[in-house]
Amino acid sequence: MTVSILAYDEKTGTFGGAAMTGSLCVGGWVLRGGAESGLSASQGTAPSTLWGEDVLEKMKTGMSAGDAVAQVTDPDTGRAHRQLAAIDLHGNTGHFTGEMSVPICGALEGRGVVVSGNMLADWSVIAAVRDTYLSTKGAMPDRLMAALVAGARAGGDSRGLLSAALLVASRAATPLTLRIDRSAKPLEDLADLLAAARAEPYHGWTRVVPTLDDPYRAPDLVEPEPLPLPETGTE
Template identity: 40%
Template sequence: MTLSIVARDALSGELGAATATAGPAVGALVIHGQSGVGAIATQAFTNPLFGPDGLTGLAEGQSAQAVLESLLAQDPERQRRQLILLDAGGGSAHWTGGECGGWCGSLSGEGFAVAGNLLAGDTVLPAMCDAFTRQSGQPLAERLLAALQAGQRAGGDRRGIRSAALKVWQHRRYAQVDLRVDWSADPLTQLDEVLVQVRAPDYADFFAQLPGREAE
């Protein structure tokens, strides 16, 4: 019931994650990240503990693949889970359990991974990958949003999309971009509108002046 992407910008070192689903408040449980550590999306029959536990493993220097295998080994319900991870170096890993619902799958490319379940069909994830790759000259947040929009145009969640979220981490100990639309008839349009406001000078100048102790 969800489509998600995690990614790294090779030039800036930013890490990001974005997600959309037919249910409410997808940003509360699905996407997780930490500056200089990694990004995670946990979905299908979501295990929210994969977020903090996975980030702990990544912070210890484990690869995305090693963390994924460790998380799954400890979870007796792993066949109902879907999980994508990205480490600070851009290494990715993905898992789709055999009991995830409807059309489901996961893919990874250089510096990113995508996943979806209860999708309209097998064109959704390739469309997300293509959109993310083609937007290579844009900031990471805009690329993540473009991927979600492309997934929606390709059919997206077969039940429709009612909530969406996008986060980007760079040097600060909190997210550089942290956007959520928790319930809407058109959450991706609203997410786009919020991103425009976040980029506007008034907010951007305010944010730049906030204490921003670098992540350790």
């Protein structure tokens, strides 16, 4: 089972994505994007990382997620084995599920959110992910983590989960990209990694490095003391 969620919080301008699977390296395979393009999730039996990149390029120019997904997936003769979801700069969503995707497979949408899955134990898995995200209050990372946990509890993966990932981006903050590439308890490890990323000194450091809205941001520097001039002899 691979499940991904893409979301946009219009109040804060924050994009978020999360994914979990019973295979390796779900973050590297599935999640892509940022605050200048929106996010994509490319997955499936034969996932295309090219799809993930191409749909971002189209959305970056202002194309809607639905149109971008259609333009990327339609020409691909191998599309029957793949899934793609996207969320654009306005929070609109689009998705595609090929007919040869391992059942139970498909996607569900909500306001500012799209959840995709394949090899599902039941439709309740992606419904739990979507509904938990929409009903959970708080910061984007917390809502995404709650959504993943709910999906795992609703059925999870018959193979067991092996990797999980989280991606959060906005113009006002540095990107948060967390990946657990191989673990017997990837959701627990991802939660621990998120807690570490919010703790000092790492969190303090992220507040002084550049962002899209503040590209020249740097730590306040103390003006150095002027060096004494060398002494000159007199004749």
